[in-house]
Amino acid sequence: MAKARLMRLPEDRYYAAGEHLWVKVEGGRARLGMDELGCWAAGSIAHVELHHPGKRLARVGAAFGTLEANKFVGALRTPLRGTIQEVNRDLLKNPRLLNTDPYGEGWLAVLEPSHLTEDLAPLVHGRAAIIHYAREKTAEYRRRGILPEEADDIQVVVR
Amino acid sequence: MEATALNAGSRPRSPEVLRTSNAAALSLRLAAGRFYRDVELGGINVLLDYERGCHANCAYCGLARERAGTYEDKSFIRVDWPAYPTDRIIEQMARQAERMGRFCISQVVHPRTHPDTLEIIRRFRARTDTPISVLCAPPVLNRERLQQYKDAGVDMIGVGLDAVTEETFERRRGRAVRGGLQWKKYWEIILRSREIFGPWKVNCHVVVGLGDADRAILEFSARARRAQIYAYLFCFFPEPGSAMAGARRPSLFRWRRIQLLKHLLEAGDIRPGDIQYNRRGAVARASIPRALVDRAIEDGIAFMTNGCPDQRTGLVSCTRPFGSYRPGEPWRDYPFVPTAADRTAIRRQLRLDRWVHYR
Numbered sequence: 351m352a353k354a355r356l357m358r359l360p361e362d363r364y365y366a367a368g369e370h371l372w373v374k375v376e377g378g379r380a381r382l383g384m385d386e387l388g389c390w391a392a393g394s395i396a397h398v399e400l401h402h403p404g405k406r407l408a409r410v411g412a413a414f415g416t417l418e419a420n421k422f423v424g425a426l427r428t429p430l431r432g433t434i435q436e437v438n439r440d441l442l443k444n445p446r447l448l449n450t451d452p453y454g455e456g457w458l459a460v461l462e463p464s465h466l467t468e469d470l471a472p473l474v475h476g477r478a479a480i481i482h483y484a485r486e487k488t489a490e491y492r493r494r495g496i497l498p499e500e501a502d503d504i505q506v507v508v509r
Numbered sequence: 510m511e512a513t514a515l516n517a518g519s520r521p522r523s524p525e526v527l528r529t530s531n532a533a534a535l536s537l538r539l540a541a542g543r544f545y546r547d548v549e550l551g552g553i554n555v556l557l558d559y560e561r562g563c564h565a566n567c568a569y570c571g572l573a574r575e576r577a578g579t580y581e582d583k584s585f586i587r588v589d590w591p592a593y594p595t596d597r598i599i600e601q602m603a604r605q606a607e608r609m610g611r612f613c614i615s616q617v618v619h620p621r622t623h624p625d626t627l628e629i630i631r632r633f634r635a636r637t638d639t640p641i642s643v644l645c646a647p648p649v650l651n652r653e654r655l656q657q658y659k660d661a662g663v664d665m666i667g668v669g670l671d672a673v674t675e676e677t678f679e680r681r682r683g684r685a686v687r688g689g690l691q692w693k694k695y696w697e698i699i700l701r702s703r704e705i706f707g708p709w710k711v712n713c714h715v716v717v718g719l720g721d722a723d724r725a726i727l728e729f730s731a732r733a734r735r736a737q738i739y740a741y742l743f744c745f746f747p748e749p750g751s752a753m754a755g756a757r758r759p760s761l762f763r764w765r766r767i768q769l770l771k772h773l774l775e776a777g778d779i780r781p782g783d784i785q786y787n788r789r790g791a792v793a794r795a796s797i798p799r800a801l802v803d804r805a806i807e808d809g810i811a812f813m814t815n816g817c818p819d820q821r822t823g824l825v826s827c828t829r830p831f832g833s834y835r836p837g838e839p840w841r842d843y844p845f846v847p848t849a850a851d852r853t854a855i856r857r858q859l860r861l862d863r864w865v866h867y868r
Binding site: 365391392393394397416418419420421422423424454491494495497498499503 | 531532535538539540541542543544545548588589601745831835836837
């Protein structure tokens with residue numbers, strides 16, 4: 351029997367479902383990263399570009415960088431309005447950190463949010479909502495052939 | 510997330526195991542990931558897998574013998590090639606046969622290449638009717654072995670000639686790089702393949718950017734057409750760690766111009782005499798009716814990937830998406846018919862006013 355694959359979605363974060371980005375509130379700042387399903391769906395990540403600190407993100411959905419995998423490229427679009435305070439320079443040198451440690455060393459950027467409460471409201475949060483999001487997206491990606499056939503064995507872990 | 514990819518070490522090798530291109534692993538649903546612009550790929554490339562890898566030493570190839578690293582770690586045509594059990598790959602091909610247009614076995618220069626290729630063909634044929642190509646390694650082949658491939662059900666033979674002149678071949682693949690490959694042997698296999706497999710069943714890969722001039726490439730393409738052999742264009746991409754890692758890619762302008770002229774020559778729309786070259790053999794000027802240029806750009810086929818066809822549709826099956834360029838940069842060859850926006854970009858890249866004389 352094939353070993354189940356664990357898809358981790360930490361419960362302390364908010365998730366922008368369409369973009370596969372997570373937000374972790376740290377005091378008055380917000381750390382952004384990509385969730386594990388988003389990293390799987392992109393494939394083997396080869397190149398990341400991030401806008402410089404100081405860049406103002408005036409609207410939700412504004413691009414703050416680009417992610418490129420071997421066979422895919424897409425913009426990174428912010429779920430929060432605010433100003434970029436910091437970007438992960440280690441990730442720029444080693445983009446594979448997104449595949450290997452998406453919730454730790456593979457973080458993307460830290461923002462000083464301008465409308466935090468308002469922008470967090472539509473994001474996925476809380477155990478039940480996170481599990482629902484993961485199951486819906488996994489089913490969709492399986493249908494579209496983005497996940498391998500063994501994806502039947504995925505177990506969602508929220509904690 | 511690669512569900513069944515095998516790790517290095519003491520695992521079995523070919524014929525029990527094959528490496529697939531990264532794109533093939535995605536298309537076969539063996540690995541997670543997606544294609545930019547939802548590209549579909551029905552041409553599945555697999556590579557024979559041996560512990561010590563390929564014995565050749567081509568200056569531009571990721572698998573070169575003297576390139577640092579183990580065979581396992583070496584990238585090839587820009588990406589990693591994960592390893593899977595052969596029967597698993599064949600099973601996936603059979604299960605998704607309606608999406609699959611062709612199965613291509615890429616050989617490497619190794620003593621086990623021929624018997625293992627035959628074994629893989631036999632297993633594949635037992636499970637599915639999808640056409641099979643062999644991208645062959647001439648040093649390990651002869652007439653008898655080619656005939657065995659045909660008898661076993663192979664439909665097309667590809668020869669990775671890559672260089673179109675003996676001088677460039679020697680410099681990039683032969684004595685100059687301790688490569689051990691021989692121009693004469695490659696030609697012997699091209700001609701034997703043409704005899705055995707028939708017209709339009711043999712193709713030669715031609716890499717633009719190895720040192721051959723435009724003139725040599727376009728004249729080669731015209732000669733191949735007369736012999737009813739396909740010339741498939743590839744755009745050089747510097748493989749990190751290879752001897753040509755620091756070499757420059759052909760400019761987009763040069764690449765587009767060669768794509769267009771090759772297409773017009775192959776279609777019989779222009780004659781070799783319609784193209785003028787400078788002293789270095791680069792295209793200087795071409796005399797072409799405006800309507801032909803407009804039509805070629807409008808239908809876009811000239812700018813698509815060259816590769817073996819899906820026999821059901823007649824369209825290229827081996828589209829190698831993002832094989833010679835990153836998805837985030839201007840595309841070199843399109844894995845589908847270019848859209849109107851793509852065609853606008855192509856026209857701009859061609860800078861026609863610089864070199865086309867409309868007649």
